[in-house]
Amino acid sequence: MQEILQSGIDGIALGSIIALAAVGLTLTYGILRLQNYAHGDVLTLGAYVAFFANTVLKLNIWLSFVIGCVGAVIFLLICEKILWAGLRKKRASETTMLIVSVGLALVMRNGIILLWGASPQKYDLPTFPALNFMGLIITRNSIVVIVMAIAVIAGLYYLLQNTQIGKAMRAVADNPELARVTGINVETVILWTWIMAGTLTALGGGMYGLITNVRPTMGWYLILPMFAAVILGGVGNPYGAIAGAMVIGVAQEVSTVCPASLGNLAKYCIGTEYKIGVGLLIMVLVLLFKPQGLFKTSS
Secondary structure (H helix, E strand, O other): OHHHHHHHHHHHHHHHHHHHHHHHHHHHHHHHOOOOOOHHHHHHHHHHHHHHHHHOOOOOHHHHHHHHHHHHHHHHHHHHHHHHHHHHHOOOOHHHHHHHHHHHHHHHHHHHHHHHOOOOEOOOOOOOOOEEEOOEEEOHHHHHHHHHHHHHHHHHHHHHHHOHHHHHHHHHHHOHHHHHHOOOOHHHHHHHHHHHHHHHHHHHHHHHHHHOOEOOOHHHHHHHHHHHHHHHHOOOOHHHHHHHHHHHHHHHHHOOOOOHHHHHHHHHOOOHHHHHHHHHHHHHHHHHHOOOOOOOOOO
């Protein structure tokens, strides 16, 4: 039981990171109808820009995270200007845009490798001893990740529910044409969507670097759990994406627990290399009984 609880804590930290990125992904789909497979590499880009600010510019980690978010947002706005806006204007199909996003992901990943190399990197941070709570080992970085994710999600909820741009975003997600007719500036909403998606995803990448190494493939390995969280929670529903991310994160970590007391049966335990498969299996099982996901979709 203690091993399960320990893995559950790790799963909450991982789920918090997936949640931030999945919210950005579901906002992008809900408003732009874009299945963006480059989203995971936006997470990687945010982490590497933060790494550059922290290790080369010698800035503290919090300011480095801010710079990482700014860098990711600028990149996304450039892509919107020269890529996505043109494709929407030409009424490109969702399949075409998906394929373009895969190509963009490959360009981003190889660009990161070109600039920073393929070796794992670490932030320049002091080392703190882990906390021991009733036999559970909790690192300070995991606590920071969870607390920050809760704060950011609370801020997101306030923004979507109580601000003018948040209400406009929800209106565009429900019905873009009706929103345009009622006077909502859809182009402004699109820009804010990219800003919010880039900020949340880059912050998730920066925080992921706190609990693991910063490496070029970090976003690629999280893209499938992100999509699983989005689909599980209801496509286009940011709050559903958060719930789905927590389910996926905890399930992935807990599923690989293999107590030593099993003895020879331990060889039948699920290896850590199958974590992503566990998350996707849960998604499939849920969708078999509730195809629309756990919560209502935006469509």
